[in-house]
Amino acid sequence: xxxxxxxxxxxxxxxxxxxxxxxxxxxxxxxxxxxxxxxxxxxxxxxxxxxxxxxxxxxxxxxxxxxxxxxxxxxxxxxxxxxxxxxxxxxxxxxxxxxxxxxxxxxxxxxxxxxxxxxxxxxxxxxxxxxxxxxxxxxxxxxxxxxxxxxxxxxxxxxxxxxxxxxxxxxxxxxxxxxxxxxxxxxxxxxxxxxxxxxxxxxxxxxxxxxxxxxxxxxxxxxxxxxxxxxxxxxxxxxxxxxxxxxxxxxxxxxxxxxxxxxxxxxxxxx
Numbered sequence: 322x323x324x325x326x327x328x329x330x331x332x333x334x335x336x337x338x339x340x341x342x343x344x345x346x347x348x349x350x351x352x353x354x355x356x357x358x359x360x361x362x363x364x365x366x367x368x369x370x371x372x373x374x375x376x377x378x379x380x381x382x383x384x385x386x387x388x389x390x391x392x393x394x395x396x397x398x399x400x401x402x403x404x405x406x407x408x409x410x411x412x413x414x415x416x417x418x419x420x421x422x423x424x425x426x427x428x429x430x431x432x433x434x435x436x437x438x439x440x441x442x443x444x445x446x447x448x449x450x451x452x453x454x455x456x457x458x459x460x461x462x463x464x465x466x467x468x469x470x471x472x473x474x475x476x477x478x479x480x481x482x483x484x485x486x487x488x489x490x491x492x493x494x495x496x497x498x499x500x501x502x503x504x505x506x507x508x509x510x511x512x513x514x515x516x517x518x519x520x521x522x523x524x525x526x527x528x529x530x531x532x533x534x535x536x537x538x539x540x541x542x543x544x545x546x547x548x549x550x551x552x553x554x555x556x557x558x559x560x561x562x563x564x565x566x567x568x569x570x571x572x573x574x575x576x577x578x579x580x581x582x583x584x585x586x587x588x589x590x591x592x
Contacts (some may be wrong), residue, residue: 335547343395377565
């Protein structure tokens with residue numbers, strides 16, 4: 322059961338206004354400083370790319386946004402409410418969904434059943450009622466299945482709806498994981514390298530789906546991506562991390578021409 326005091330999804334924020342602001346975020350794990358004094362804003366209905374060399378702290382930042390990690394210090398303002406940290410349950414209840422760098426699907430379950438797990442948070446009937454599959458529980462599952470079938474149609478994966486995902490090629494598994502996140506009907510979608518390991522055609526399809534989700538549903542997108550061509554094509558803002566620090570934050574073209582960014586990627590000599 323939702324706790325109304327813990328739900329802020331209905332707070333009115335106009336497109337382009339900050340929906341999440343991170344202020345002086347520090348993260349230390351053991352003796353390792355992972356993030357240092359990172360501040361940036363995530364704007365409603367935008368597409369923000371977080372980029373940087375390997376080990377820059379990108380996935381750790383997503384883990385902070387959806388509550389897997391608690392910052393050592395700093396503040397997170399989510400829909401005008403400031404908190405020391407998110408929690409996974411709070412993030413999920415308030416419309417934040419996530420995909421992972423390493424695919425986290427139920428390999429023995431079908432595509433349809435994997436997407437249905439994205440609806441679990443929205444199911445109100447208890448396990449006993451669901452097991453009986455009678456009356457309100459049956460009507461509820463039919464309604465949730467309709468949402469999932471719409472996602473399947475949207476992502477053009479109808480031919481694999483009953484296929485166990487462990488039998489699918491890597492690119493389709495990534496699409497199924499994307500679909501499971503969409504099944505949550507998120508306001509904010511965090512994508513950790515959604516195109517990693519894909520061929521050119523698969524990347525083009527994923528870019529199209531991400532843009533469609535953003536434009537058709539108004540979903541705010543935050544993605545980590547190493548393909549700078551993709552980043553420049555689909556994002557409206559880019560944050561660059563290097564050794565746990567934010568070295569650039571701005572429009573894609575401005576970031577691409579930033580000397581610090583060029584140095585971080587290319588290792589420009591100081592001589």
